[in-house]
Amino acid sequence: MTEESLVLHLPVLATIAIPLVAAVLGLAAARRSIVKDITVIAGFLALVSAGYRLWDSRTPIGSGPVPTDGTIRSVTSGIPALDLGGLLIPFEIAVSTRTALISLVVAAVTLAVLAFATWYLRDDDRLGVFLATVSLFAAAMQLVVHSADLLLTLIGWEVMGFCSYLLIGHWSRTPRARRAALKSFIVTRLADVGFVLGVVVLAAGARSTRYADVIEFWQQRPGTALTVAVTGLVIAVLGKSAQVPFQDWLADAMAGPTPASALIHAATMVAAGTVVLAQLAPLLASAPWAMRLLAVSVAVTMVLGAVLALGQSDLKALLAWSTVSQVAVMLAPLAVFPVITGVESGAAAPTTTAAALFHMYAHALFKALLFLTIGWLSLALHSTLASRLQGSARRLLSRIAVVVGLAALAGLPLVVGGWSKELVIATVAGEAVGLRGYLVLVALLVTVILTAMYATRAALVLLRRGPEVPAEPDDELLSTGELRAARATRSALRIAHQAEVNATPFTPRAVIVLLTLATAFGGVLLLGFERVLGVESHVSGTWLLVTLALALLGGALAWFLSGDGDLALRLGPRQALWDKGFGADRAYLAAVVTPVLALARAVTKVDDRVVDAPVRAAAAASVRWSDKVGSAHTSRPLTAVSMVGAGLVVLVAIGLVLALVAGGSP
Amino acid sequence: MLLAAVAVPVLAGLWLVAAGRGLSRRAALDAALLVALASAGLLAAAMWFGDSFDRAWISAIGIRLSLGIDGISAPLLVLTTVIGLLVVVLARSHTPAGGAPATYLGAVLIATGGALATFAARDAVVFFIAFELVLIPVWLLIHRFGDPHDENARRDAGLRFVLFTVSGSVLMLVGILALVSAAGTSSLDELVAAGATLPLGTQTLVAVLLVAGLAVKVPVFPLHTWLPAAHTTAPTGGSVILAAILLKMGTYGLVRLPVASVPDGFGRIAPVLAVLAAIGIVWGGLVCLVEVEAKRLIAYSSVAHMGFVTLALASGTEVGVQAALIGNIAHGVVSALLFVVIGGLKERWGAVRFDRPLPALREHAPRLGFVLILGLAAALGLPGLAAFWGEFMAIYAAWTSPLGPGLLLKVCAALAALGAVLAAAYALRVARLLWVGETDEPAIPTAADGSREGVQTETLGSERLVLTVLVLAVVAIGIAPHLVWSVTAEDVRVVMTR
């Protein structure tokens, strides 16, 4: 690679490298307050560099222009390529306007989370580690976004998973956080088997891990192998994105600190699958069975997530399930590609991937906003329970933030979520062919209604003053983590925060203001960026109207059902079922954990009693025979003589028999 | 220089074992450190100048005392030297009871020197002799300096270790002799060319003998039952040597002898080896899910990790050999790291068992906790840390392997990928029980003498230095596998593309 190209795509590298360096420095200085400055400044620098990249994307890099049509062009990352004889690992990274845009969103959300966390966790003795982990997480996500090499993607993918483990388990003093962290990692890791095998199969065919090579090779060879590989990738994406049947970890994962939830839900982990699948879209399009799997899963997930969100007693859990549902929406366009069978079809419909990425972008903004706002509000009340948060958004900023965020979630026009949702539905409707397409489309429409319902519910809870709930002594039973976590933390929330929240300092306010602005105007802003997304900004009037109508219908329904209380209270005792995610956790235990542990115990027993048995038996037999033969040996001279005689007879007999046998044959 | 790098630790070790009783602890430590440094310096010089050594030794059977360095052995030589040095340094803060410090250090030095000789040997028979040289000192480490609480366990573990290894190595010797007499040369370099031309039957026989023998050392399922016992009882330094150096000798032997010399014969039995490796991966992972003794758990995780290395080798591809080599190094540093942490805790607490509440390391000893979680992350194959490359490439190699009937090796690859999930499960199980602590109010277990006070949990003294080096190695190899692969690439290619 030339010197020149390195300089030209330096900003790309910087978006990955800056958070990485910050993470390392942060870990080294974990106990000192300087870590705050390091990570936040690094987050800012990464944002600047991602922004620069996007702004600069008209400047050609190296030998050619930056592609804007959804295709990617890969350039060397500066890491020397590896040739292992039969496998080339070029370690290349991608340049395209889309990756630049996603990278910008990731950097922005990361910075918001970092800044918010410095306030939110200011009394936590492990704040430094937390911030460093967030930086590492961001670096991993940036790597996934920019990767043009299966292996780099895998690296980012897995590192992100581990960081999520660390972040979710940050408040490790509570059993709930410990369990949630473990569960999230194990579930996603299980799904990642698909990723590993998928990467292996893809690379094995192309003898290279470069996206371009892999796509070029496999597009011409659709078949079982490709189906296996892409199915593997899809399974991994379902896992990381918490889609059915892996959906349950994400709800538990909110046992982590709210900023961590914001990061995981908004721009990184759960959305990573969308990025990867969008970049490998041509392969997906060549593997219809993988798409069918994806379609069924997202269709079920988006409805299930929305239904669950509707009935949660905890608003943070509501947001979590809404994430599950919305990620399914994100993935929906990717599940409805027309199957590509020919050789010459080239890149799969850029519009489709653009719709997915656009929704990801939108979701990142409004979900970050919602999480941070909820976190902000909850800090005063020590709880994220709906019953406790009733009417908590009293101040103007919080009211605006809640309204804008939930409007975006519900998909109302003008705010960013509205644009993106409309694009998704229009795309799916445009592409929908066959059962798969219609299934997804119907699910989408149902989801629009449900989403509007739970968004309305959340808005009503937060904005409407309800009956005053006295501080209950049985906090312990009701709380869902945040509170117990706070109690257990040595100093984090020892002091009552009511007063402090009223005097919330500049930083978190600024974060929420900026996110609110981005959510409100991001969509409009983006419409100006046709070239960035590589699609015509086609706003389909029909679908816009349909969506709006459905959303309003949902909202009205929710309003009506709520009366003057919380809608979810109508569920009565059945709400517990919702809080448990319809018992998925139990199913996991019964279907996977218990059998595996039983198997492990059996194996341990077998290892001790069967595998090792011959060894012990041999040792015991040696000792036994040693004693036996030793004591049978007498010191009688005649025995010695007789043994000589017997030996002679045996020797001669064996010898003669053998000699005769050998002599008899030619 | 190369000869000196190998001989200095062995001779100095013998001297320390024989005459060191009179030496004070301090003097013994300094002497050992000096020797280890001298050996490291000599080795570095030998590598720099490309030194080799070759002269007739036992003409009766045409054995030449031949030492040399190539890309395949260089990383292992470096690993051995560094680990040897670290174990000597570690002794400054943890000298196991059971005998004179000089005896301990002497045994460590001999074992290190023997391993160096094994990796540097360019003659099959010299390789075998060096292979055996390590036995007695390591037996001494286990038998004399092992777990002071249980004498029977020490005796049993030591004997198990020696007898298992001897059965394997003598079997390997038979294989070596069969190979040497058939090929007419015992030089490893010449065997690469000469062995490949042997008839398939001979090759298969030789490969069976060699693989069966070396499989004990690796260890390959179901020949692994010596490892947990040895690891559990050995002192920390001994465990580190066992895991980071001794096990590597087995896989190195597999690369050097069957894979390089009798490729066709090896190819015929490779599917069996691959299946055993895959079983070992899953087996080790499953046992780790319920094992309650920490060092035993790590030992079983070694079985799983070495399963990846074996699987890679069994693929018979160039990528596979590369994967095995880096997997070797990675497992060396990662297991050394974990054993230093867990072994150190065991020495402080008397035992590390998961069936009783343990203190949250991340609270009580944040530095040690960080190292532990990093080690566990590496053990579960997290990308960016050392073990990832070997394991991922092993799966790749098994998938692309031309050997075996039908989809057999592909199934093995899939099993290995599942094994990675088990690795995650058990690594996080350890993290959950030891790193974050399972009780809300973590208590430090009482010290061996029953007093609660004065139990130092955080790393101290030389241990910190050792852990720092290992952490850096784990991260460096993880981030830049080029460090290893750029060294090995050329020679692996020569060996694999005849």
Add this chain to the structure above:
Amino acid sequence: MRVTIDWLALTPVLAPALGALLVLLVDAILPRARTVHVGVALVALGAGVAAAAPGAWSRETVWTLCTEAPDGACLYGAGPMSAVLQIAALLAAAIVVLMLLGDRWGDSGPRDSLVGGPAVAAALVLAATAGAAGVVAAQDFGTWLVTLELATLPMIALVALSAGRRSIHGSLTLLVTSVLSFALLALGVALWVVASGASTFASAGVRDAWASDHHRLVLVTAVLVILAGLGFKLSLVPFHAWTPVTYASAATPVTLALATISKIAGLGALIVVVRAFSSVTQDRGLSAVVVALGGLALVSMLVGNLVALRQTDPVRLLAWSAIGQAGWVVLPLAALDARGADAAAGYLVAYVIATAVAFVVVHRVHGPDAAGAPARSRQLLHTGGLARNHLWLGGLLILALVSLAGLPPGIIGLVAKIVALQPVVAAGLWPFAVVAVVGAVLGVAVYLRWIAIVLGPGRSTQPLQRLVGSTAGLVLTGAALVVTSVLPALVFR
């Protein structure tokens, strides 16, 4: 008939024989002059070593006692390996003499344990040595039989004389086994003569006999009968039963002589027989001999090591392990070629050196009792802590034991095992080699158990007796062990 005689070549045999006569002569003039006896014996043995050394160095076989052409045959031919065996026997004899006679330097008199006096003992040792040195180079049946018995009979006497009452039982067992074995040897030789019509072990006769079916059958029988006869000397199972009894009851120096000089004689004799077959190695009819040799070797290896596993008396342990080691010695002969013979000889020398060290250390630790007989209760545990309390004794014992086990740092033992396995594998007899693996593992278990005791916590051992000769012997054997471990090529030529 003229016979050429090369006196220098014969010196390794003649020197000890003359030494034996000289010792007796001196004793007649100066009774019980211990120092002189030792001196004479050592000089004689030294002369033998000096004469054999060049032969060990060169690569050629020295022939002498040859009859004239055309049908000339040589009665004596010593190749390099024979020379090495001779040197080993002579040096072992020197150690035995030092231990037998040297331990009580200065306090001769009524406490002297040797029945018949030191001169007789020295003469017997020297005579046996002459026999051993002769048989390794014997080429014809006459010399072979005579020298072989010369190596055996003095031993029986020595055992009987060494410790009086206690050793008489061992002596009796040795005697009856020995006379029966001699009868078998004679019978075997007679059958050989019937089959080949020749008077030497020359391979020409074997080839002739091989041509005819009947003769071949007789020849194979002859070999097997001879094998049964020699199996006794090498302590091969099932001809081994005398070994533990006699080893344990004789005085330790005499046991050492049995373990070294007699073994060398037995192996030397066997090698001569096996060499004769190298010309017909390719023939399948030979499988009977191969199976017999290999089978005896493996059975000995397994049984010997197995029983040794649980012995508590160090000498009995060494006796059983000698049976196991005999298997290793004979195993390479199953290859029926020159390399196998050399390997067997080399292995034996390595074994002799290591076992000599072990015996000398045992002798130093336990010492003879007041009557000169072996101490009543010798226990392995008595060597506990030896490595801590007596560094040199313990260190050398450990080195000897690891050599016997075939593990570094006893390189000589390890190389011996390699060399012993090589011809077997090269001859395609790898199933034998695989079984031998089990033997090797058992052996390691045997010696490791002892090593652990030696390294273990010290039991307060009583102060060692002052044994000048044994100490000198220890220095000699220890030096040999260390030197050959560094330079195994000294043994494996």
Add this chain to the structure above:
Amino acid sequence: MSLLGPYVLAAVLVGTGLYGALARRNAVLMLIGVELILGGALVLLVSTAAASGDQWSGGTVLPLFIITIAAAEVALALAVILAAFRLRGSIDLTASDRTASEHAEAGP
């Protein structure tokens, strides 16, 4: 000249001798059995020599050697047996060393 006669004689001698050597508890009788085996060997050697007619063949000289060695052996054997008898009071070959030493200690 037919060698059948001598061979049969030799076989009978060896068989009888072997039986005698293995079945006798008395040391002297055992020695006699051994002598019979040697006799069989001698018959074989002599008859072979006679058949070949070669003056220097092994058959002529070997018997002399064997007879000499046998004589020496018998002398030594009798000495040991005598000593054993003196010390133990019996020359029973089925006594183990323990019973033998008990004999000795019980005896005079």
